[in-house]
């Protein structure tokens with residue numbers, strides 16, 4: 001299975017800076033109709049990054065209006081280049097987008113909800129807040145949100161969240177020394193609560209550990225990540241795939257998956273966010289260190305480094321891989 005979506009031409013119709021580093025883009029399909037979406041959905045956007053066509057996924061924010069899509073993108077100056085390419089777009093520019101896809105659906109059957117956002121991980125949770133607050137008014141479900149950022153001015157969507165959640169919103173600004181006590185927050189949740197979270201990989205791993213240490217059922221923790229936060233800054237590395245006679249450099253601004261696809265190596269992929277594991281490739285040899293940025297492989301697998309998720313993970317040094325994909 002290779003599930004890259006059909007892409008459609010669209011136009012940037014409005015830009016709005018939500019914080020000094022987060023910009024909201026309103027994008028209108030050229031044929032004039034935006035497909036509906038549910039909370040947690042994202043849009044695939046095709047971009048030209050350093051002269052190469054690449055695909056990025058961005059969560060949809062706000063409620064569907066049938067006319068346009070809205071996404072919010074944090075400018076990552078040391079990232080892989082997708083956000084820089086987005087920030088170069090001006091009103092009137094054309095780009096290619098998919099229809100909304102959702103790997104992070106909201107289940108409205110729980111009586112209690114805790115949402116935990118880290119940084120730009122707020123984006124898929126914005127519509128969840130809107131939907132859950134309306135749901136809570138009807139059903140009496142409880143809802144609380146924790147939202148952590150490094151600096152106060154990074155709190156995107158704060159007016160909307162404050163207005164919707166009131167005291168049920170708690171923010172944490174790390175430069176002020178404010179830290180979430182995840183174990184205490186989870187201990188205070190009723191047993192039938194669900195937790196939805198999106199943020200950098202270290203935050204998700206801490207939450208997963210706290211959730212499992214508390215003996216909570218795995219199904220109660222729903223998460224989505226963004227694959228830009230590794231242990232090392234992105235840098236170029238060498239990759240060899242003997243089966244395909246490939247020996248290339250992966251540029252700092254490209255994912256391993258994109259580089260392999262551009263070199264003609266057929267690979268499996270779906271989420272392209274380090275969650276589904278479809279892109280995991282066998283590591284035959286590694287010189288240097290792997291920078292696992294996925295949340296699919298277990299800690300044990302990451303330490304052993306027998307596999308690597310090509311959509312988000314990288315290497316410092318060089319790596320020899322085998323592809324699980326067989327065209328026959």
Ligand code: FES
Nearest residue numbers: 270272277279311
């Ligand atoms: S495509 Fe889903 S983990 Fe890489």
